[in-house]
Amino acid sequence: MRITRRIALGLSAAALALTIGGATAQEKLRIGTEGAYPPFNNLTADGKLEGFDIDIARALCEEMGVECEFVTQDWDGIIPALQAGKFDAIIASMSITEERKKQVDFTEKYYNTPPALVVMKDSDIAGAMAEDLAGKVIGAQAATTHAQFAEATFPDSDVKVYPTAEEYKLDMANGRLDAVIDDVIVLQEWLGTADGECCRVLDTLTPVEEIYGEGIGIAVRQGEDELREKFNAAIQAIRDNGTYKEINDKYFSFDAYGS
Structure with a gap:
């Protein structure tokens, strides 16, 4: 009887521990x-x-x-x-x-929020159409919808991808890119910093749902x-x-x- 009681108490304690453990995991x-x-x-x-x-x-x-x-x-x-x-x-x-x-x-x-293109302040790129960016180097973050959009939309451009947004921003500021593409908010945030004084928003772009979802x-x-x-x-x-x-x-x- 005493042994049975001990087993029952042990099982109850184990069940309580499992309940607490589950709750903790969920919290x-x-x-x-x-x-x-x-x-x-x-x-x-x-x-x-x-x-x-x-x-x-x-x-x-x-x-x-x-x-x-x-x-x-x-x-x-x-x-x-x-x-x-x-x-x-x-x-x-x-x-x-x-x-x-x-x-x-x-x-x-x-x-x-929509994507946008940024260019140097003194850039002679007149518009955001494929022909305007033909032969230009466009920076984007790798494995993003923005990189995918650039490759699909600007077939005659060289789309250069970077592991992080900070890296394409650095190359843009140093004149190694003609344009960059990203979320308009991300780009506007950057343009408001000292490093982003180099550049301006060329245009916002209409996102293609097949790419941007x-x-x-x-x-x-x-x-x-x-x-x-x-x-x-x-x-x-x-x-x-x-x-x-x-x-x-x-x-x-x-x-x-x-x-």
């Missing part, structure tokens, strides 16, 4: 981000993450009742790292595209429908309760969510 959500894409996500000199993506992630975690733990990851390895379980979701300005849907599942969009979403591992739907509900909640607008207005003078 912390690991978010993968790049940390090199201001003003959306950026790692400061003292090692802190900041930006629109980061603030949105924190707001979503708060809405979901979980703690955000951020993990920085190079862009070109961010999807494999998610698949390998290094983190639970990607919040890093990732476009929802058909190609990426073959590897991950996406939430609904949480913002949607439906906007920027949160990526989760395929089949993790419960987590994806929790994010979707939280995105809608912060849109409805004004939190999204507070974060949006901290960074932009317009609604980045788009139409």
Whole structure:
């Protein structure tokens, strides 16, 4: 009888430990981000993450009742790292595209802003059509929709790709590129710095949906429908309760969510 009671107590303790362990795991959500894409996500000199993506992630975690733990990851390895379980979701300005849907599942969009071209202030490039950029060297970040768009839209240009946005900005500022392509907000942020004084926005571009997809979403591992739907509900909640607008207005003078 005493032995049976001890076994029962032991099983109860084990069950309680498992319950606590499960709850603890659910209370912390690991978010993968790049940390090199201001003003959306950026790692400061003292090692802190900041930006629109980061603030949105924190707001979503708060809405979901979980703690955000951020993990920085190079862009070109961010999807494999998610698949390998290094983190639970990607919040890093990732476009929802058909190609990426073959590897991950996406939430609904949480913002949607257009791409743009930047050139030197004294550039003689007159427009943003393919013929205007023929023979020119265009910089873009590798493994992005912007690089894909440039290759498809400017077939007579030399599209040079870089591991990070900071690297193409450096080459542009030093006159090694004729133009660069990226999100208009990222480029405008750069133009407002000392390093970006070299350049100006040539034009914003109409995104091709086949390349840019439906906007920027949160990526989760395929089949993790419960987590994806929790994010979707939280995105809608912060849109409805004004939190999204507070974060949006901290960074932009317009609604980045788009139409």
